[in-house]
Amino acid sequence: MQCGHCGTEIRDGFAVCPSCGAHRRQDGRLIGIGLFVLLVGLVASLQAAGLAQYSIAIFIIGVGALTTRRGLRKRWYRHNA
Numbered sequence: 001m002q003c004g005h006c007g008t009e010i011r012d013g014f015a016v017c018p019s020c021g022a023h024r025r026q027d028g029r030l031i032g033i034g035l036f037v038l039l040v041g042l043v044a045s046l047q048a049a050g051l052a053q054y055s056i057a058i059f060i061i062g063v064g065a066l067t068t069r070r071g072l073r074k075r076w077y078r079h080n081a
C-alpha cells in the first residue's frame with residue numbers, strides 16, 4: 001500500500017504514514033450524516049400517504065445509504081486534518 005499523500009510505501013496493516021504522518025481512516029462525520037438521513041427516510045416511508053410521498057422517502061433512504069457508504073470507504077487524511 002502506498003501513502004495517498006507522499007507515495008511512501010507502507011506495510012499493510014499500518015494506518016499512519018511514517019514519512020508524512022498522513023493517516024487512513026473512515027469519515028465518521030459522513031457516516032453519522034448518512035445514518036441520520038437514512039433514519040429520516042425510514043420514518044418518512046412509514047408515514048408516507050400515497051405513492052408520491054413514498055417515492056420521496058425511498059429517494060431519501062437511497063441518499064442516506066450512499067452517503068453512509070462513502071463515509072465507510074477509507075481515505076487518506078493529512079496529519080493535521
Ligand SMILES: [Zn+2]
Nearest residue numbers: 003006017020
Ligand atoms: Zn505519506
